[in-house]
Amino acid sequence: MKISIKKYLLYSSVFAIFTEAFFFNFIIDWKLLYLIVIVNYFLLLKIKALKFNIYFVGIILGIFIHALITNTIIGVPYNYMLAQIIGITILGTYYYNFIPLYEPKEIIRVYTKMCVYVAVIGYIFYFLNINLNDGRLQSIFKEPAHYVIVIIPACYYYLKEKKYLQFGILFGTLILSNSSLGYIGCALMFIVPNISWKRLQYLFASVPLVIGILYYVYQEYPFFKMRIEETYESMNVINTGKFKEYTNLSSYALISNLNIAKQNIEDHPFGSGIGSHVYMHTSVYLKNIRPPEYLRFQRKHDINASDANSLFTRMVSEMGILGFLLIVTLLYYAAKVFSDKKMALAQGIFIYILLKLFRDGHYFPPELFFFIWLFYYDYRNRIVENNPPAIETT
Numbered sequence: 001m002k003i004s005i006k007k008y009l010l011y012s013s014v015f016a017i018f019t020e021a022f023f024f025n026f027i028i029d030w031k032l033l034y035l036i037v038i039v040n041y042f043l044l045l046k047i048k049a050l051k052f053n054i055y056f057v058g059i060i061l062g063i064f065i066h067a068l069i070t071n072t073i074i075g076v077p078y079n080y081m082l083a084q085i086i087g088i089t090i091l092g093t094y095y096y097n098f099i100p101l102y103e104p105k106e107i108i109r110v111y112t113k114m115c116v117y118v119a120v121i122g123y124i125f126y127f128l129n130i131n132l133n134d135g136r137l138q139s140i141f142k143e144p145a146h147y148v149i150v151i152i153p154a155c156y157y158y159l160k161e162k163k164y165l166q167f168g169i170l171f172g173t174l175i176l177s178n179s180s181l182g183y184i185g186c187a188l189m190f191i192v193p194n195i196s197w198k199r200l201q202y203l204f205a206s207v208p209l210v211i212g213i214l215y216y217v218y219q220e221y222p223f224f225k226m227r228i229e230e231t232y233e234s235m236n237v238i239n240t241g242k243f244k245e246y247t248n249l250s251s252y253a254l255i256s257n258l259n260i261a262k263q264n265i266e267d268h269p270f271g272s273g274i275g276s277h278v279y280m281h282t283s284v285y286l287k288n289i290r291p292p293e294y295l296r297f298q299r300k301h302d303i304n305a306s307d308a309n310s311l312f313t314r315m316v317s318e319m320g321i322l323g324f325l326l327i328v329t330l331l332y333y334a335a336k337v338f339s340d341k342k343m344a345l346a347q348g349i350f351i352y353i354l355l356k357l358f359r360d361g362h363y364f365p366p367e368l369f370f371f372i373w374l375f376y377y378d379y380r381n382r383i384v385e386n387n388p389p390a391i392e393t394t
Helices: 005-017 030-049 055-075 078-101 104-127 144-160 163-175 179-194 197-220 224-240 249-269 277-288 291-296 311-339 344-358 368-386
Strands: 024-025 029-030
Touching: 005 078, 005 104, 005 368, 029 030, 029 291, 030 078, 055 078, 055 311, 078 368, 104 144, 104 163, 104 344, 104 368, 144 163, 144 179, 144 344, 163 179, 179 344, 224 249, 249 277, 249 311, 277 311, 311 344, 311 368, 344 368
Parallel strands: none
Antiparallel strands: 024 029
């Protein structure tokens, strides 16, 4: 039986986004994702010549020039920058050329079905106590948060398409993942689509009242006051870098990287170059942090240094003001997908982007460019459908 190259490319390329846990280490991490993409590049070239998106190329060149200048001035080794740019270029170019081989609905159908299969595997693993992370569901992924972030767009899609059985299957795994990121994602699925300018006006108008109520409760209820002060002390560590001994690992990972980013931005308002956060963390600013002794003993005091624990923190640390403006601009334009009810998966991808900005700072995980280009082509096709070219009449 002859296997269709296009069909193989479709299923293997979508499956690749679920493969983060499929790797082995020999000098470096050898990932199944790399094998799939390398093989698929050759197959892709049999079907079509590679194309490059002018905006994507422009962003890559801009990031490269920015990193070249900042690395030279600050003294960051160039290999940090080159590793990131090569990875982004390879995966970004592959998925940019893969997505237009199919109608978006074909890819959406395969992706969402695979999510259901992975969720069912998650349930089996959960009840058989296989591959759990402290009792939390993570299916075939390395961490519950990584599982959540890949599944969220499909879960949202099924909700909006009123396919409640599939939605229920996926939603249940998000709950069993016991991941704070999963719970935030569940909330965003119901909150983000219902945000409007009118509702924001009501929200802003209610701010003085809310502040007044909170101030009264803070003054009159000692327990609430204690919680507020504890939270303030925790957040103040972003400024001081001095942690208490009972600080848990997750909080330390988040706050320590925020502290590093803060120091980096203060010294380099325009950033230190893509890929440089880990260098600035471990080689420059870590000495200014006082981690809990138990984390230093376990050699986890530089945890998540490679990805800053969140994409927002990493981009702002590495690109400074420019990174912040890039994030705001992209979110502004991407949010327009909520004006079209037919773009359910694109809306789910928008929620994925919000979660990634909050939690995962890797620039080329398996799913990122799959989602970005699927979002792009779906958005572009909808614009064409809604604004068909005028037909000249004689």
